[in-house]
Amino acid sequence: MNILFSVVLALFVTVLAPLSVADEAVAEGARIFNQNCSRCHNARPAQEFHQEEWSVIVPHMREKAHMSGKEAKKLEAFIAVTLTADKVTGSQDLPTEELGGVALMQKFACAGCHRINGTGGAVGPALKGVVARMGREGVIRKILEPTFNNPSSSMPRFPLSETDAAALADALE
Amino acid sequence: MKRFILIALCSALAGNLTAAPLDEYLRHGRSVISGYGDVGYQKSDFEKDTFSGRFVPIFLYQLNDKIHVEAELEFSVGPDGETETELEYADLHYFLADRITLTAGKFLLPFAQFGPNFHPSWVNRLPTAPGLYGGHGGNGLMSGLMPVLSDYGLAGQFSHDFGGNSRLFLDLYVVNGISAEADDHSEEAVADEHEAILFPELEFESSSADNNDNKAVGGRLAFAFLPQWEAGASFYQSKYDDTDDLDFQANAFDINWIGQYWSVRGEYIRTEADALIELEVEDDHGDEEPEADEHDEEPADDGHEEVFVQKNFDRNGWYVQAAWQARQLNMDMLNPVEFIVRHSRTREVDEGERWTFGINYWMTPSAALKLAWEDTEMDDGRDDTRVFLQLSFGF
Numbered sequence: 001m002n003i004l005f006s007v008v009l010a011l012f013v014t015v016l017a018p019l020s021v022a023d024e025a026v027a028e029g030a031r032i033f034n035q036n037c038s039r040c041h042n043a044r045p046a047q048e049f050h051q052e053e054w055s056v057i058v059p060h061m062r063e064k065a066h067m068s069g070k071e072a073k074k075l076e077a078f079i080a081v082t083l084t085a086d087k088v089t090g091s092q093d094l095p096t097e098e099l100g101g102v103a104l105m106q107k108f109a110c111a112g113c114h115r116i117n118g119t120g121g122a123v124g125p126a127l128k129g130v131v132a133r134m135g136r137e138g139v140i141r142k143i144l145e146p147t148f149n150n151p152s153s154s155m156p157r158f159p160l161s162e163t164d165a166a167a168l169a170d171a172l173e
Numbered sequence: 174m175k176r177f178i179l180i181a182l183c184s185a186l187a188g189n190l191t192a193a194p195l196d197e198y199l200r201h202g203r204s205v206i207s208g209y210g211d212v213g214y215q216k217s218d219f220e221k222d223t224f225s226g227r228f229v230p231i232f233l234y235q236l237n238d239k240i241h242v243e244a245e246l247e248f249s250v251g252p253d254g255e256t257e258t259e260l261e262y263a264d265l266h267y268f269l270a271d272r273i274t275l276t277a278g279k280f281l282l283p284f285a286q287f288g289p290n291f292h293p294s295w296v297n298r299l300p301t302a303p304g305l306y307g308g309h310g311g312n313g314l315m316s317g318l319m320p321v322l323s324d325y326g327l328a329g330q331f332s333h334d335f336g337g338n339s340r341l342f343l344d345l346y347v348v349n350g351i352s353a354e355a356d357d358h359s360e361e362a363v364a365d366e367h368e369a370i371l372f373p374e375l376e377f378e379s380s381s382a383d384n385n386d387n388k389a390v391g392g393r394l395a396f397a398f399l400p401q402w403e404a405g406a407s408f409y410q411s412k413y414d415d416t417d418d419l420d421f422q423a424n425a426f427d428i429n430w431i432g433q434y435w436s437v438r439g440e441y442i443r444t445e446a447d448a449l450i451e452l453e454v455e456d457d458h459g460d461e462e463p464e465a466d467e468h469d470e471e472p473a474d475d476g477h478e479e480v481f482v483q484k485n486f487d488r489n490g491w492y493v494q495a496a497w498q499a500r501q502l503n504m505d506m507l508n509p510v511e512f513i514v515r516h517s518r519t520r521e522v523d524e525g526e527r528w529t530f531g532i533n534y535w536m537t538p539s540a541a542l543k544l545a546w547e548d549t550e551m552d553d554g555r556d557d558t559r560v561f562l563q564l565s566f567g568f
Contacts, residue, residue, distance in 0.1 A: 025195050033398035035338065038431060040286075041296040041567070042538040052202030059241040062274075064290060066332040066342045069238075073195060080198040082562045107178045120360070122400070122433040133503065150500060150508035152535030 022077070030112020034121030036065040036075075043113075043123055043154035045146065046082040054079050068154065078109060082156035095155025099164075101171025108158050124155060131173045139169040205233045208245070208441040211294040211537075213563035217443075219313060226250070229261070229293070241266040251311050281329050283330075283344035283393045284407045284563075285425040285440045288322040294565035298436075298496045302519030304527040305442055305490035313549050313557045316523045318442045318490050319409075319423055324348035324389070342395040342405070349382070350389030350411035351421060387412035395427075398410060402430045419447040419483070434501035439493040449481040490519035509535040513545075527552035539567035 037043035049057060055076060062072040099107060111120035114127045131139050141148055143165040146155035160168070212226035225251040234242040241331075244263035251257045264278030281289040287306055291297055307317035326348030332342040395405030407425040412418070423444040431438040496516035499507035513531040530543035542564050549557040 021193055022198065026198070039400055039403065040290045041293075042535070044208075044567075046539050048539075049205070051200045053205045055200055055202045055240075056205040056235045058206065059235060059268070060231075060233050060243055062268075063241070063266050063276070063330065065207065066330065066340065068332065068334070069268055071200065077195055077198040080200075125433070147537075149505040152509045152538050152541075154538045 020101060022034075024080050026113065027078075027106070027109040028071075029074035029076070029123065030109030031074045032067065032071050033078055034113050034123045036061070036067060037154075038123055040064065042152060045154050046079045046156040051076075051080055051083050059153045078112065079156075082158055099167075101167040101169070104160070104164055104168050105171060108160075111119045113155070127172055131169060136173070138168050139172060142166045143168055176295055176538055182435055201235070203235060206287075207233065207568060209295045209565065209567040211300075211563050211565035213300055213558060213561060215561050217313075217557070217559040219557045219559070227294070239268050241268070272332045272334070274330040274450075276330065277326075279323055279325045280328055280346075281323045282321065282346065282348070282391060282409070283328070284322075284391060284423070285393070285427040285442065286320065286403075286405065286429055286438065287427075287440060291438065292322070293567065294563070295539050295541065295567035298494065298511065298513045298533065298543075299515060299529055299531045300545050300565070301513060301529065301547060302561035303492035303494070304525070304549070305439070305440070305492060305519055307519075307523075313527075313547075313559065314423055314523065314526060314551050315517065315519050315525055315549060318519070319425075319490055320351050320421070324350070326388070335525045338397075338399045338401075340399060342397065342403075343392070344394075345392040346390070348389050348391070350387065351413045352384040353413055353419075361419060379527075382414050383419045385412055387417045400431055402428065404428045413446075419449070419541050421446045435495065435497045437493065437495045437527045439491065441489070441491040443487070443489040446486045447483055449482055450484045485539050486522065488519070488521040490517065492517040511535065511541075523551065524553070525549055525555075537566075 011082040033043065046054070058072050058076050058079075061067070062069070067075070105111070105116070110116060110127070112120040114125065115122065116127050120126075134142065138149075140162070142155075143160060144160065144162065146153045148159055175245065180347045181482075181520040208228075208230040210226070212224070214222070214224050224300040227244060227247060229247045231243065231245045241267050245261040247257075247259045247261055249257050249259075260279060262278070262280050264276050267275045267277075270274050280394060283289050285296075287303060288400040292302065292306075292418075294300070304315040304319045307315040308311075314416060328344060328346035331343045333343075353523040389410060391407065391409035393405050395403055397403035405425075405427045407423075407427070409421075409423040411421050413421050421444065423442060425440055425442045427440040430440070431437055494513065496513045498510055499510040499512065511533040513533065515527075517527040517529070519525055527547060527549040529545055529547040531543055533541045533543045535541045543561070545561045545563075547559045547561065551557075
């Protein structure tokens, strides 16, 4: 019985932990993005460079911002999840994540830049009451097209479908 | 039971290590060309109205996870119409440990914040440099305090994570150091009959060669509570003459305070420079000879001796800059608009103060159309007013 329990426990931790470690790295990367980029300049959205380019730019910024190597890797991981080189945000071709709004917020580490329920970053505005301020359609459009109301927005263009954006808007209501 | 749980956790941990889930997100590139540039128009009563521009590519190469190479070139056109090229920096970073980086080559000196971090035109919120950086993108009547922004040498960078958002940053470096420009008698200051210093005429330059065996040393220690604020103290010390007699020292204190819609930056810099002052002393009046260390004596035909004494110039200056982003008003039309005000002050030699007011329209996070008005009033009565229009971009 004990052996069976330990095998099940090992499988459970082995299967789930890599996902949580990676997700944690992404969330941490979002926090590092929030902590460092705006210290000197406007944060630049991930889609300005390809992922391979970011892998060269981040070490350059690592030295300038006094980031550690681990922090630099986590920052790259966060940038990576916002990039899909061959997919366009809102495209019908983009598969719906179908995770639900709360899970999507966790996956894409919205709290790295936005304050949600009292915690989070300050690069972007706090999300409390955002649906009331912008309207549900406005929030959906902002997620799919971050620069529509501000050409200097540093919000990344996430690889999300319209269904996902609507789920996020619902979660923010 | 505990033993089985321990075994299960250990095997899971081993599995996690071999799975290396983070690598799934990461790709490796080799090189990137990024950089910045600007084009601007300046209207001044002091000088002819002019268009100007710069193109500043930055070449980045990643040799492997440990070695990163970077170089920045600045291309511009000088007043004579000739293309000017300047190597801002060209260095190699070696990431020795997670929080230790070694740098070799020509690098931006980690002295205060404007030089190493804020000077690119798309990062600098205004079209001009603060008054105390007169020689580095500055303009008008104010002269700069810190002679160089980059130099050849070695540097070490260390940081410490106190946990949470608290960090300690330490930069130390040794570089060739500054030298007095060789084409004039620049180390000779001028004094009037009361030994009041009129102007130091100290012009410094850095080059790949050093004019003495002495190396300049410097560093910066900073504490940060990310991302809200960072405060740092810097020092720099160099001998600048051929015989290692004349000393230049600089100290700075800087602060960077970031809010969601606003930022405040400020620096205070103090410099001390030894200089030889030429005094004329009559031969038969020993009581007029200077009390300071005599450096040289040359008999003159008119019965006077030219005596050089070593004096110390103490200069200081500061600037404070505040920026506010109008997106706080939550009006779509004003989201890309930013307002900036900066006050600069220099004391001792070229004493004066400067107010700069600017408004920016950000077309992208790294491209801004800037309009600024700058008024300089020197303590000796001279003044200067300029208007700048600049398009700056980072790429």
